[in-house]
Amino acid sequence: MFTYYLRLAFKSIKRTPILSALMISAIALGIGACMTTISVNYMMSADPIPHKSDQLYYVRVDSWDPYNAFDDPNIPPNQLTWTDATNLTLAGKAFRQSAMARSGGVLEPDNPDIKPFQAGIRLAYNDFFDMFDVPFLYGNPWTDEADINPELVVVLTEQLNERLFGGENSVGRTIKMRSNDLTVIGITKTWEPVPRFYDITTGPFNDVSDMFMPYRLKQELELPNWGNNNCWKPSEGSGFMSRLLSECINNQMWVELPNEQARQDYMDFLDSYVNEQKALGRFPRPLNNKLTDVMDWMKHENVVPDDAEIMLWLSFLFLLVCLLNTIGLLMAKFATKSSEIGLRRAVGASKQALFIQHLVEAGLIGFAGGILGLGLSLLGLEGVESLFGDFISKVAHMDATLVAMAFGLAVLSSVAAGLYPTWKACNIAPASQLKSQ
Amino acid sequence: MNLEIGPIFRAMMRNKVGAMLIMLQIAVTMTIIANGFSIIQERKALMARDSGVDIANSFHLSNVSFAEDFDMQTAVIDDLKAIRELPGVADAIQVNAIPLSGSGWSMGLQTEAGDDIDGSGTAVYMVDDHALSAYDVKLIAGRNFELTDLRWRTDNTNDWADVLIATEALTKSLFPDLTPQEVIGKTVFINNHEPIIIIGIIDKLQAPWSGWNNLDHVMLTPDRLAFRGNRYYIRAEEGVRDDVMKRVEETLSNRLSGRMIQGMESMEETQRESYTGASGMIKMLTLIMIVLTIITAMGIVGLASFSVNRRKKQIGTRRALGAAKNSIIRYFMIENLIISGAGVIVGAILTVGLNMILVQAFSLTPIAWYYVPIGMISLLVIGQIAVFGPAQKASSIPPALATRSA
Numbered sequence: 102m103f104t105y106y107l108r109l110a111f112k113s114i115k116r117t118p119i120l121s122a123l124m125i126s127a128i129a130l131g132i133g134a135c136m137t138t139i140s141v142n143y144m145m146s147a148d149p150i151p152h153k154s155d156q157l158y159y160v161r162v163d164s165w166d167p168y169n170a171f172d173d174p175n176i177p178p179n180q181l182t183w184t185d186a187t188n189l190t191l192a193g194k195a196f197r198q199s200a201m202a203r204s205g206g207v208l209e210p211d212n213p214d215i216k217p218f219q220a221g222i223r224l225a226y227n228d229f230f231d232m233f234d235v236p237f238l239y240g241n242p243w244t245d246e247a248d249i250n251p252e253l254v255v256v257l258t259e260q261l262n263e264r265l266f267g268g269e270n271s272v273g274r275t276i277k278m279r280s281n282d283l284t285v286i287g288i289t290k291t292w293e294p295v296p297r298f299y300d301i302t303t304g305p306f307n308d309v310s311d312m313f314m315p316y317r318l319k320q321e322l323e324l325p326n327w328g329n330n331n332c333w334k335p336s337e338g339s340g341f342m343s344r345l346l347s348e349c350i351n352n353q354m355w356v357e358l359p360n361e362q363a364r365q366d367y368m369d370f371l372d373s374y375v376n377e378q379k380a381l382g383r384f385p386r387p388l389n390n391k392l393t394d395v396m397d398w399m400k401h402e403n404v405v406p407d408d409a410e411i412m413l414w415l416s417f418l419f420l421l422v423c424l425l426n427t428i429g430l431l432m433a434k435f436a437t438k439s440s441e442i443g444l445r446r447a448v449g450a451s452k453q454a455l456f457i458q459h460l461v462e463a464g465l466i467g468f469a470g471g472i473l474g475l476g477l478s479l480l481g482l483e484g485v486e487s488l489f490g491d492f493i494s495k496v497a498h499m500d501a502t503l504v505a506m507a508f509g510l511a512v513l514s515s516v517a518a519g520l521y522p523t524w525k526a527c528n529i530a531p532a533s534q535l536k537s538q
Numbered sequence: 539m540n541l542e543i544g545p546i547f548r549a550m551m552r553n554k555v556g557a558m559l560i561m562l563q564i565a566v567t568m569t570i571i572a573n574g575f576s577i578i579q580e581r582k583a584l585m586a587r588d589s590g591v592d593i594a595n596s597f598h599l600s601n602v603s604f605a606e607d608f609d610m611q612t613a614v615i616d617d618l619k620a621i622r623e624l625p626g627v628a629d630a631i632q633v634n635a636i637p638l639s640g641s642g643w644s645m646g647l648q649t650e651a652g653d654d655i656d657g658s659g660t661a662v663y664m665v666d667d668h669a670l671s672a673y674d675v676k677l678i679a680g681r682n683f684e685l686t687d688l689r690w691r692t693d694n695t696n697d698w699a700d701v702l703i704a705t706e707a708l709t710k711s712l713f714p715d716l717t718p719q720e721v722i723g724k725t726v727f728i729n730n731h732e733p734i735i736i737i738g739i740i741d742k743l744q745a746p747w748s749g750w751n752n753l754d755h756v757m758l759t760p761d762r763l764a765f766r767g768n769r770y771y772i773r774a775e776e777g778v779r780d781d782v783m784k785r786v787e788e789t790l791s792n793r794l795s796g797r798m799i800q801g802m803e804s805m806e807e808t809q810r811e812s813y814t815g816a817s818g819m820i821k822m823l824t825l826i827m828i829v830l831t832i833i834t835a836m837g838i839v840g841l842a843s844f845s846v847n848r849r850k851k852q853i854g855t856r857r858a859l860g861a862a863k864n865s866i867i868r869y870f871m872i873e874n875l876i877i878s879g880a881g882v883i884v885g886a887i888l889t890v891g892l893n894m895i896l897v898q899a900f901s902l903t904p905i906a907w908y909y910v911p912i913g914m915i916s917l918l919v920i921g922q923i924a925v926f927g928p929a930q931k932a933s934s935i936p937p938a939l940a941t942r943s944a
Contacts, residue, residue, distance in 0.1 A: 130833065407901075415826065419570060425559050
């Protein structure tokens with residue numbers, strides 16, 4: 102019976118080609134626009150580390166100006182001072198913890214064919230790799246010892262290893278940076294969390310730094326501050342060390358706390374740490390420490406830009422117009438079939454059979470619109486990428502969930518659009534349509 | 539003239555749902571178009587803000603040393619001399635940050651010393667005595683930097699120069715009641731306590747961050763930079779920028795070893811990148827508005843055609859009874875006008891409603907009142923254009939049709 106209805110539906114669609122094309126393209130455009138914006142929003146608000154995002158916490162302590170909050174209303178600074186990041190990490194009170202910061206330097210490869218170039222550095226403690234489950238291609242993270250008495254070691258990303266050593270296992274080789282020889286100790290496999298949650302302050306969709314080095318090397322090698330550096334009071338004295346030890350914030354810190362008890366304990370530890378510092382004359386503001394898990398931190402930092410959300414809502418309204426359009430056209434179309442329906446009712450077809458037959462027709466139109474819409478949304482994502490440039494390229498694609506969602510949306514909207522016209526068409530008295538014929 | 543609104547309305551009521559659907563479609567279409575247009579205008583206004591500099595003819599690059607013994611002070615002086623001597627170069631400076639580039643240095647200035655005084659945030663450009671000419675900005679009061687004002691800022695410099703030049707916007711926020719002339723010679727405080735004297739005021743210059751509230755707050759300080767890295771900002775003479783860019787790149791790349799010249803970019807490109815979000819939004823919204831208008835217009839055409847087809851016999855009868863072609867056309871036009879009219883009234887309410895939500899949730903600029911009537915009129919016109927084709931078709935139905943049996 103279903104195939105028979107399908108055949109009837111095809112026939113009926115072919116009888117009014119322009120109208121059918123109009124309905125299909127309306128649904129396709131609506132779905133295309135919606136799925137494009139849904140995809141971007143979905144990818145931007147994705148959980149970058151799903152299996153443990155509720156156990157990783159971003160650490161904030163309020164070390165700011167006594168007269169002005171870092172941000173209203175009384176929000177603590179979004180980064181830490183070098184002093185606090187170091188002290189808190191070395192205290193080791195969490196299951197895992199790492200202070201981190203962004204820096205950079207010019208690498209001078211031994212290979213004369215490769216010109217010196219600037220590379221971005223992520224300074225961190227070795228817990229970084231375990232805490233964030235960073236996969237390794239060759240070698241290993243540095244040792245705990247290297248964190249305390251920093252050795253000149255470096256972990257390269259796969260891409261940088263490709264550039265420097267043609268992708269071979271380069272563990273044990275050295276690279277020159279500002280006359281220091283850094284020994285390669287490991288190479289990470291491509292690892293690109295989206296959003297790049299661990300450092301939102303320098304853009305949530307930017308690339309992972311080219312290489313990783315022990316945090317303390319910043320002091321040893323006098324590495325520069327990259328990223329945002331905010332100060333509420335000038336450093337005392339001059340020179341690198343006084344800037345490093347100033348109240349300026351340029352560091353981030355994450356801790357892994359496996360359960361609620363651990364979180365409570367760590368919160369207590371933070372409070373007691375700040376109180377200790379208060380005794381030393383720092384932290385002039387009232388206690389205002391925060392532990393924020395990954396997803397809450399993404400929300401707090403507005404990782405999904407307003408514009409993406411505005412476009413999402415506008416595209417839903419757009420789909421609504423397309424559906425209203427389809428409902429109107431479908432009603433008009435079914436209305437011209439009223440004599441046919443009347444005839445079939447008169448010769449014994451049940452209302453139910455006619456209902457299903459016309460719903461199949463509506464569903465077919467929706468299905469065609471859905472497929473076309475899926476194609477349009479892929480095109481739309483290409484368009485979004487070319488309009489907004491690199492930063493969006495990581496979020497401008499669809500995964501299996503999104504494709505399934507597109508089909509769901511297509512079926513749902515075409516059934517929603519088809520239901521009323523079908524019901525209306527089948528609800529006519531057979532006699533009224535037969536009289537004038 | 540009898541507009542026959544009564545019969546048209548009563549006929550419409552026989553297909554309430556159909557009329558309601560078009561009405562709603564028109565209302566939502568108008569809501570999207572009016573709000574979209576408002577957002578587009580908001581973004582266009584952002585992009586149209588005057589940068590103060592000669593965007594079309596300027597470019598910049600960065601200069602990073604890596605050799606431990608690299609003598610940056612000599613390099614900066616010799617580089618600038620070489621660049622300024624190149625044909626086609628109007629002027630050049632070394633600087634710590636570039637307008638609209640997204641990264642830079644900001645400080646707070648206040649009119650009284652003290653830890654608890656609120657200040658005005660401002661971007662800081664560390665430049666030499668050629669800055670005004672390189673930026674192509676106008677000095678509206680006071681004087682330019684002189685060679686004697688200049689000093690070297692190294693990694694270990696912690697204090698500030700004694701003098702600064704500020705944009706008019708910055709001085710207005712510091713001294714709202716004073717004229718530019720009166721501001722010259724005033725002392726302001728940086729880092730809460732350190733005094734600096736304002737010696738000059740320029741008309742306009744933008745900070746590095748296009749999304750910043752204080753985009754027009756800029757202070758120039760007379761610092762030559764002996765950092766490991768700095769930037770050069772160069773203005774070419776009218777029309778020769780691309781040639782000059784090549785020449786500068788060649789000149790600098792070959793001049794010294796132990797440093798890299800990188801990231802050469804025209805200000806046009808920098809400005810474009812700074813507004814990718816805004817321009818992308820404008821293009822997306824424009825596309826949506828166009829497609830939406832087409833869909834709604836096609837919907838009106840489709841529905842009107844069907845209603846013409848369904849009423850063929852009645853139209854034939856009216857024609858046989860003496861109705862002129864024009865009155866048939868008028869019938870469908872007025873029918874559409876009634877539906878669209880209701881649609882744009884509902885649309886006006888929805889437009890304002892959606893705008894209130896958008897303003898609340900995303901702090902957009904509230905919609906200008908006149909977009910509402912403009913949106914209403916536009917959709918009425920679109921409706922009339924869309925329905926004209928089917929109406930004309932209806933008018934050409936021959937009266938003889940009335941005599942045939944279906």
